[in-house]
Amino acid sequence: MPANKAPRGSLINDPAARAIFFQILVLGGVLLLGWYLVSNVMENLARQNIATGFSFLDREASFAIGESMIAYSPANSYSQALLVGFLNTIKVAVLGIILATVLGTIIGIARLSSNFLVAKLASAYVEVIRNIPVLLQLFFWYAVIGESLPGPREALNPLPGVFLSNRGMRVPALGDDPIWVWVGVAFLVAVVAVWFVARWARKRQEATGQQFHTVLASIGILVALPLLAWLLGGAPTALDIPALQGFNFRGGTSVSPEFAALLLGLVVYTASFIAEIVRSGIRSVNWGQTEAASALGLHRGTVLRLVVLPQALRIIVPPTTSQYLNLTKNSSLAVAIGYPDLVSVANTTLNQTGQAIEAVSIMMAVYLTISLGISLFMNWYNKRIALVER
Amino acid sequence: MKTKIIAAIGTALAIAFGGGAASAGPTLNAVKQKGFVQCGVNTGLPGFSNPDSQGNWTGLDVDVCRAVAAAIFGDAKAVRFTPLSAQQRFTALQSGEIDILSRNTTWTLTRDTSLGLNFAPTTFYDGQGFMVPKALGVKSATELNGATVCVQPGTTTELNLADYFRAKGMQFNPVVIESFDEVNAAFFAGRCDVYTTDASGMASIRSTLAANPDDYIILPELISKEPLGPAVRHGDDEFFDIVKWAVYASIEAEEKGISSANVDEMVKSQDPTVQRLLGSNPGMGQALGLDEKWAYNIVKLVGNYGEIFERNVGVKTSLKLERGPNGLWTNGGLMYAPPIR
Ligand SMILES: N[C@@H](CCC(=O)N[C@@H](CS)C(=O)NCC(=O)O)C(=O)O
Numbered sequence: 001m002p003a004n005k006a007p008r009g010s011l012i013n014d015p016a017a018r019a020i021f022f023q024i025l026v027l028g029g030v031l032l033l034g035w036y037l038v039s040n041v042m043e044n045l046a047r048q049n050i051a052t053g054f055s056f057l058d059r060e061a062s063f064a065i066g067e068s069m070i071a072y073s074p075a076n077s078y079s080q081a082l083l084v085g086f087l088n089t090i091k092v093a094v095l096g097i098i099l100a101t102v103l104g105t106i107i108g109i110a111r112l113s114s115n116f117l118v119a120k121l122a123s124a125y126v127e128v129i130r131n132i133p134v135l136l137q138l139f140f141w142y143a144v145i146g147e148s149l150p151g152p153r154e155a156l157n158p159l160p161g162v163f164l165s166n167r168g169m170r171v172p173a174l175g176d177d178p179i180w181v182w183v184g185v186a187f188l189v190a191v192v193a194v195w196f197v198a199r200w201a202r203k204r205q206e207a208t209g210q211q212f213h214t215v216l217a218s219i220g221i222l223v224a225l226p227l228l229a230w231l232l233g234g235a236p237t238a239l240d241i242p243a244l245q246g247f248n249f250r251g252g253t254s255v256s257p258e259f260a261a262l263l264l265g266l267v268v269y270t271a272s273f274i275a276e277i278v279r280s281g282i283r284s285v286n287w288g289q290t291e292a293a294s295a296l297g298l299h300r301g302t303v304l305r306l307v308v309l310p311q312a313l314r315i316i317v318p319p320t321t322s323q324y325l326n327l328t329k330n331s332s333l334a335v336a337i338g339y340p341d342l343v344s345v346a347n348t349t350l351n352q353t354g355q356a357i358e359a360v361s362i363m364m365a366v367y368l369t370i371s372l373g374i375s376l377f378m379n380w381y382n383k384r385i386a387l388v389e390r
Numbered sequence: 391m392k393t394k395i396i397a398a399i400g401t402a403l404a405i406a407f408g409g410g411a412a413s414a415g416p417t418l419n420a421v422k423q424k425g426f427v428q429c430g431v432n433t434g435l436p437g438f439s440n441p442d443s444q445g446n447w448t449g450l451d452v453d454v455c456r457a458v459a460a461a462i463f464g465d466a467k468a469v470r471f472t473p474l475s476a477q478q479r480f481t482a483l484q485s486g487e488i489d490i491l492s493r494n495t496t497w498t499l500t501r502d503t504s505l506g507l508n509f510a511p512t513t514f515y516d517g518q519g520f521m522v523p524k525a526l527g528v529k530s531a532t533e534l535n536g537a538t539v540c541v542q543p544g545t546t547t548e549l550n551l552a553d554y555f556r557a558k559g560m561q562f563n564p565v566v567i568e569s570f571d572e573v574n575a576a577f578f579a580g581r582c583d584v585y586t587t588d589a590s591g592m593a594s595i596r597s598t599l600a601a602n603p604d605d606y607i608i609l610p611e612l613i614s615k616e617p618l619g620p621a622v623r624h625g626d627d628e629f630f631d632i633v634k635w636a637v638y639a640s641i642e643a644e645e646k647g648i649s650s651a652n653v654d655e656m657v658k659s660q661d662p663t664v665q666r667l668l669g670s671n672p673g674m675g676q677a678l679g680l681d682e683k684w685a686y687n688i689v690k691l692v693g694n695y696g697e698i699f700e701r702n703v704g705v706k707t708s709l710k711l712e713r714g715p716n717g718l719w720t721n722g723g724l725m726y727a728p729p730i731r
Contacts, residue, residue, distance in 0.1 A: 045506075047625050048484060048506035048623060048624050048625050049503065049504075049506045049624040049625065050484060050504065050505065050506035050624075051503075051504035051505075062549050062552055062553065063543075063548050063549055063552055064548075064551070064552045064555075064562070064564045065564070065566075066563060066564050066565055066566060073556075074552035074553075074556060075556070139572075143575070143579075146575075146576060146579040146580075146581050147579055151580045166579065166580050166581055167538060167581070245536070246535065246536045246537075247526075247534075247536045247537045247538065247583045248536060248537075248538060248563070248583075250536070257581065258565070335568055336567075336568070336569065336572065337567065337572065338565050338566055338567035338568075338572070338573075338576070340566065344543070344566065344568075347477055347543065347544065347568075348477075348543045348544055348548070348566070350477075350481075351476070351477045351480065351543065351544030352500070352544065352549065353500075353504065354480060354484075354500070354501070354504050354505030354506065355504075356481050356484070
């Protein structure tokens with residue numbers, strides 16, 4: 001407390017007391033408004049005889065869903081159906097974020113290329129794609145896939161076992177053999193091993209200056225371990241190959257036209273924004289840095305990796321985070337082209353049960369959680385890559 | 391789609407802030423005050439509700455709303471139309487955005503109860519059918535195991551489809567698209583083997599949208615009962631009565647042989663039931679809170695049920711539908727109006 005505090009006057013003149021008073025007033029007002037809204041909702045719904053509450057979640061959904069990552073049938077509950085929708089949203093968002101980052105980075109770097117044609121093509125891409133509404137692009141890709149590919153009976157067969165038709169793409173799947181699980185486990189083990197090798201190599205270089213072929217070693221480990229597991233398991237070669245049966249192909253795994261169009265649309269659209277972010281990030285690093293690094297005799301790639309990128313990433317990461325959020329939220333446009341994402345399933349639930357408020361709350365809560373999750377992760381990453389001042 | 395989420399949030403807000411008047415109260419007063427009936431219809435299903443190039447709506451569902459407007463205002467044009475997808479329709483009615491929902495909507499127990507609706511009498515008895523390209527060589531719905539099926543979400547169609555394949559122990563792969571244009575495009579581009587919806591809608595889609603209607607056949611099975619009719623909000627009995635009796639009046643008029651052509655003659659009829667209906671013997675209008683000419687106006691301006699049916703979906707239209715179950719009960723159909731007295 002500062003010693004020269006004003007003499008105690010009446011409470012009304014005390015700024016601290018006044019601040020507390022107004023905060024209580026505002027809080028009270030908000031609570032009152034909330035209470036009014038909730039009670040008004042309940043009253044209006046009751047008068048119109050509209051069902052309320054979340055008990056519908058346990059009831060049988062009775063509608064089918066086109067694609068699902070978990071077992072689902074119309075006999076399952078609404079909550080199971082919503083879970084299917086949620087996982088479908090996550091699937092397209094995760095793949096979309098990865099692919100958009102890769103494509104966006106390539107195009108962003110291409111825009112800075114000294115090759116005239118490459119640079120111009122990249123800027124044309126950015127200017128065209130980011131100025132067309134993403135919904136139109138989804139319709140476009142969906143129409144292209146639907147109209148240009150033949151029916152299943154005349155399916156294209158570009159590679160043995162791979163079939164392309166307007167029902168989507170069918171590719172062979174691994175046969176039903178327990179060993180594939182172990183191959184997967186071996187791959188995960190390999191990933192962990194690679195991490196340790198990279199750490200060891202870095203430590204050694206810092207200590208002794210000796211370099212190690214980390215990339216080659218990593219590829220070796222990633223291939224060798226799963227291969228070993230497969231060989232030990234008796235090297236099964238049985239594949240589940242799709243075959244035309246009745247109306248459509250059976251067997252193998254498939255990518256639906258709806259999923260393909262949605263993923264393509266989201267990736268192509270978001271990549272155009274990420275490209276601009278990457279370009280401005282790289283531009284923001286003073287050219288003198290590159291020159292200085294080159295003067296020290298570093299390779300071009302090393303300059304980019306060790307000098308330019310660490311500084312550029314500080315600029316790139318925050319706006320890229322909002323692009324990831326945009327992509328995830330834009331994935332709700334899936335309903336327009338029939339991909340069963342969370343919004344699509346929740347809308348159907350809303351419509352069949354009539355419980356609009358509950359269904360909309362579920363959707364909002366889920367998107368809020370996903371968005372906060374992405375933000376938290378990206379904040380953590382941003383802190384990690386922030387320049388450490390020495 | 392985003393617009394729909396916004397609509398749903400709008401409903402939530404309307405229900406949260408709206409007082410009784412906006413959502414449930416005396417709809418008739420509100421309608422009289424604004425001078426027109428706000429009617430939710432299909433986004434464009436020829437025969438049921440379809441806008442022409444000047445934005446004039448025609449169709450059986452449209453005429454139901456016109457009949458209500460004729461009964462209330464003596465003016466069949468005092469209607470404004472709100473095109474709605476299957477998913478938007480109930481929230482639009484619940485939130486008070488529309489006064490009547492007349493959009494080939496099936497009367498079901500859940501909709502009548504948990505969704506807070508009241509269904510006026512059925513204006514079209516229908517059932518769900520399947521349409522397939524002729525080239526597939528399918529003759530019956532029982533051969534559809536493994537098929538890919540195009541369907542619109544938020545419909546009874548979607549539920550009946552799942553029920554039917556479950557009951558038959560068959561597999562199918564649904565392609566669920568909300569927009570009517572998109573789902574039609576997907577089917578005609580060959581994304582699906584089968585298209586399923588109400589048989590009447592199916593006839594309309596086939597005759598108006600297929601490049602060559604003869605390339606498609608509608609399978610013989612009807613897998614459900616789809617009584618289609620107008621719905622209003624639960625809790626406003628006065629307005630519910632008006633919509634209900636507007637439909638009955640058009641059916642009763644057909645039974646009594648009163649049509650838009652002869653209604654001015656029939657006003658002079660000596661038959662007491664006709665006199666009560668057309669208001670030459672007053673009382674019925676007052677009971678409904680309407681002008682005594684309410685039923686006269688319906689028949690004069692819109693027509694009796696038979697005229698409405700034949701004009702929009704009958705054998706002389708491109709839909710070529712027979713009266714079948716939609717005939718008068720006196721002809722072996724299901725159209726039956728309780729006594730107007
Ligand atoms: N009668 C069914 C289905 C009604 C329905 O939506 N039918 C479709 C296919 S005929 C339709 O009218 N679509 C037009 C549109 O979405 O505007 C129901 O009430 O759920």
